[in-house]
Amino acid sequence: TTDIRLLCSGQIITDISSVIKELTENSMDAKSTNISIALQSDGLKQITVTDNGTGIPLNDRDLICKRYHTSKIQGVTQLSTLRSFGFRGEALNSICSVAGKVTIITQTLDEPIGEKIEFRPNGEILSRSHLSVGIGTSVIVENLFVNFPVRKKFQESKLKKESKEIQKMITSYGVANPEIRFVFRSDPSVTILKQIAKSFEDNLVAIFGTTLFSQLFKIHYVFKEIQAEILCFIPQNTSDLKILTKSRADNQFYFVNKRPIQGSFFAKIINKKFRNFSSSRSFPFVVFMLTIDPSEYDVNLNPKKDNVLFHNKEILSEWLEKTFSEYYIPKQK
Numbered sequence: 001t002t003d004i005r006l007l008c009s010g011q012i013i014t015d016i017s018s019v020i021k022e023l024t025e026n027s028m029d030a031k032s033t034n035i036s037i038a039l040q041s042d043g044l045k046q047i048t049v050t051d052n053g054t055g056i057p058l059n060d061r062d063l064i065c066k067r068y069h070t071s072k073i074q075g076v077t078q079l080s081t082l083r084s085f086g087f088r089g090e091a092l093n094s095i096c097s098v099a100g101k102v103t104i105i106t107q108t109l110d111e112p113i114g115e116k117i118e119f120r121p122n123g124e125i126l127s128r129s130h131l132s133v134g135i136g137t138s139v140i141v142e143n144l145f146v147n148f149p150v151r152k153k154f155q156e157s158k159l160k161k162e163s164k165e166i167q168k169m170i171t172s173y174g175v176a177n178p179e180i181r182f183v184f185r186s187d188p189s190v191t192i193l194k195q196i197a198k199s200f201e202d203n204l205v206a207i208f209g210t211t212l213f214s215q216l217f218k219i220h221y222v223f224k225e226i227q228a229e230i231l232c233f234i235p236q237n238t239s240d241l242k243i244l245t246k247s248r249a250d251n252q253f254y255f256v257n258k259r260p261i262q263g264s265f266f267a268k269i270i271n272k273k274f275r276n277f278s279s280s281r282s283f284p285f286v287v288f289m290l291t292i293d294p295s296e297y298d299v300n301l302n303p304k305k306d307n308v309l310f311h312n313k314e315i316l317s318e319w320l321e322k323t324f325s326e327y328y329i330p331k332q333k
């Protein structure tokens with residue numbers, strides 16, 4: 001519909017990590033508790049994301065890869081109450097247009113047998129056949145950018161950096177979702193695996209290990225003025241700090257309603273307070289989760305949706321300034 005068009009701002013599939021991001025978020029939106037991501041040739045040859053979610057309803061399948069087809073919202077007015085990752089209905093269509101081939105295997109609870117569907121670059125169906133795989137969805141993306149030599153070359157030139165980014169992204173999703181088991185395989189390398197965890201803390205131990213976890217301090221705060229809550233794990237304010245990281249991207253995880261966020265004002269404040277305190281130039285390990293009413297912010301800034309605009313930013317930043325000034329008191333020299 002025309003409403004949905006308003007939400008769309010161009011190209012979202014620029015690299016392998018954006019394919020993985022979109023497919024993984026679709027799996028999470030489908031209420032999966034088990035998500036597996038597998039790459040062949042670092043993803044250039046094949047990207048497969050398999051989940052045990054709801055599956056794609058039979059009636060939706062004709063349209064699933066068509067532009068602006070989404071089952072998640074009916075119009076822009078619903079954006080302010082949105083809880084899902086997706087809402088533009090662009091991702092599958094864009095992936096089809098830049099991949100050599102896209103295949104979806106899916107089965108819902110209502111069906112005795114699943115279906116395997118192959119799509120054309122314009123999102124139309126090329127073939128369908130029955131296949132039994134169990135409830136859930138598998139999306140297979142082959143030969144990404146095969147008809148886009150410039151983009152393919154560029155992607156090939158930054159594969160190492162890209163694979164670091166992918167690891168960080170999947171780790172982020174793992175951190176934010178204790179209730180989901182994540183499997184990541186990049187052939188021929190080993191599987192990285194996180195089982196379902198009972199609590200947020202257990203989950204951090206499962207991902208980062210007990211040594212790191214034991215050096216963390218937990219801050220939990222519920223705001224009164226706005227519907228918001230912060231859960232944060234940061235290095236303890238002792239002199240014996242082992243969990244410093246050189247590069248900011250490596251070991252800092254910021255989320256707004258489970259959505260990983262880049263370059264936020266939270267990061268700036270926390271890093272500043274920590275550096276004053278530790279008098280080092282490194283960045284601390286941080287897990288920072290803001291849970292906030294969707295009407296309090298806008299994620300619809302760019303297609304990657306990894307930046308946000310808050311209506312009550314002052315309330316949040318004041319709390320951060322105060323809390324972290326009191327926690328990380330610089331030592332007297």
Ligand code: ADP
Binds near residue numbers: 027030051
């Ligand atoms: P969006 O996520 O913005 O709605 P997408 O192009 O990513 O758009 O997906 C289109 C639609 O396909 C979704 O709205 C959803 O109904 C369906 N879909 C995609 N992936 C899955 C999945 N793994 N499980 C169930 N449904 C899915």
Ligand code: MG
Binds near residue numbers: 022025026086091
């Ligand atoms: Mg989506």
